[in-house]
Amino acid sequence: MTTLELTPLTGHVAGRVEELSLAALTDTEFEEVHEAFLEHSVLVFPGQHLSVDDHVAFAARWGAFSISPFVQYLPDHPQVLPLQNLGKANAVTENWHYDSSFLPQPPSITILSARQIPTGGDTMWSSQYHAYETLSDGMKRLLGGVRAEFAGTRLAKRVDKGSEVPSSLHPVVRTHPETGRKALFVGHPGDTMRRFEDMTTEESLPLIEYLYEHSTQPDRLYRHRWTEGDVVMWDNRCTMHYAIHDYGEQTRSLHRISISGDTPH
Ligand SMILES: O=C(O)CCC(=O)C(=O)O
Numbered sequence: 346m347t348t349l350e351l352t353p354l355t356g357h358v359a360g361r362v363e364e365l366s367l368a369a370l371t372d373t374e375f376e377e378v379h380e381a382f383l384e385h386s387v388l389v390f391p392g393q394h395l396s397v398d399d400h401v402a403f404a405a406r407w408g409a410f411s412i413s414p415f416v417q418y419l420p421d422h423p424q425v426l427p428l429q430n431l432g433k434a435n436a437v438t439e440n441w442h443y444d445s446s447f448l449p450q451p452p453s454i455t456i457l458s459a460r461q462i463p464t465g466g467d468t469m470w471s472s473q474y475h476a477y478e479t480l481s482d483g484m485k486r487l488l489g490g491v492r493a494e495f496a497g498t499r500l501a502k503r504v505d506k507g508s509e510v511p512s513s514l515h516p517v518v519r520t521h522p523e524t525g526r527k528a529l530f531v532g533h534p535g536d537t538m539r540r541f542e543d544m545t546t547e548e549s550l551p552l553i554e555y556l557y558e559h560s561t562q563p564d565r566l567y568r569h570r571w572t573e574g575d576v577v578m579w580d581n582r583c584t585m586h587y588a589i590h591d592y593g594e595q596t597r598s599l600h601r602i603s604i605s606g607d608t609p610h
Pocket residue numbers: 428438444455467468586587588599601
């Protein structure tokens with residue numbers, strides 16, 4: 346039986362864990378957090394104020410670090426990515442996305458630690474389990490076995506890699522390797538998720554647009570209002586997220602660590 350102080354935050358996704366120090370986590374507590382994480386897909390740990398080393402140590406419990414060649418990590422902590430306010434026009438995360446879905450093996454988990462929070466700057470998550478489960482039987486049948494091309498278009502634009510846009514083919518319905526549940530795997534129509542395999546863009550886009558829209562309905566979302574010291578971790582195998590840029594030039598600073606994942610199937 347779990348002793349974790351966990352409060353579900355919506356009916357489908359996210360839970361808040363209180364009275365637990367991630368910097369001093371025991372193995373038993375880790376097992377309970379792991380179980381809760383698989384159940385809720387997003388966990389919020391308020392009031393942690395983790396040091397960079399404690400953030401790294403907590404993240405290391407979940408697997409190997411996922412390092413992206415497209416971004417710049419802290420010089421003394423090469424697995425910690427500082428997220429800063431780059432201005433609304435440069436924000437690549439203000440859209441619904443799975444992190445690095447263009448990679449053959451996208452990260453499994455991302456863990457953010459909030460350092461300085463503006464007025465605003467909330468982040469939202471969607472339950473892609475719920476998105477899949479609420480499709481009709483006919484649509485589930487239609488999507489079974491279908492793969493789509495996921496591309497790093499937004500990121501490539503920002504780092505000016507010219508026409509070299511990395512991309513991968515992934516199943517549109519993926520099975521979570523730990524829970525065995527099916528999740529809808531989609532991306533922003535036309536750039537993150539370009540087209541279905543062996544189909545044209547024109548043929549693909551209407552359905553991609555429907556699935557993206559369907560995935561992000563308010564009844565399967567959690568919206569987090571940040572407080573400094575919060576740690577939030579999400580499962581990048583069954584959720585999308587969206588960072589809202591409504592805070593102008595104010596400082597917004599979070600540290601982020603990602604964990605490597607398997608090939609989606
Ligand atoms: O800034 C945030 O709240 C999240 C940004 C994001 O999409 C990410 O870190 O993967």
